[in-house]
């Protein structure tokens with residue numbers, strides 16, 4: 001059974017939307033098998049998003065991710081990586097399908113409420129970045 005890393009981003013924790021967002025995951029059949037609330041430093045956010053280091057929005061992205069608490073979690077289910085991205089919707093909320101998290105809650109392409117791993121390799125790396133094996137309880 002597949003696992004993926006999910007982050008509820010600062011724009012969503014600021015607006016007290018963690019429960020509404022997690023309801024979407026659970027309704028889609030994803031189980032939250034690990035979860036913690038953290039306030040990342042800009043350095044930690046930069047390390048997590050290191051693949052985007054050359055992108056023009058990198059500094060803004062790291063500032064944003066460190067601007068308020070996030071909720072990091074592991075979601076488990078059949079095809080969890082793809083299913084999570086389906087429930088999240090397109091990166092830019094203007095392009096996100098109706099009913100998706102980003103269509104309903106995201107404020108802009110930068111402040112888009114959620115992160116989800118994009119492939120099995122990145123999911124494994126991203127889960128290990130935040131969680132020890134013993135913290136994941138399926």
Ligand code: GTP
Nearest residue numbers: 057060061090091109110111112114115116117118
């Ligand atoms: P993640 O699940 O967060 O990785 O989103 P994604 O896979 O849909 O998008 P991508 O990996 O391409 O970009 C990572 C994150 O960078 C996005 O979720 C946005 O928060 C941010 N981002 C992407 N494009 C822009 C942009 O043009 N401007 C700003 N400010 N942020 C952006």
Ligand code: MG
Nearest residue numbers: 115116117118
């Ligand atoms: Mg991505």
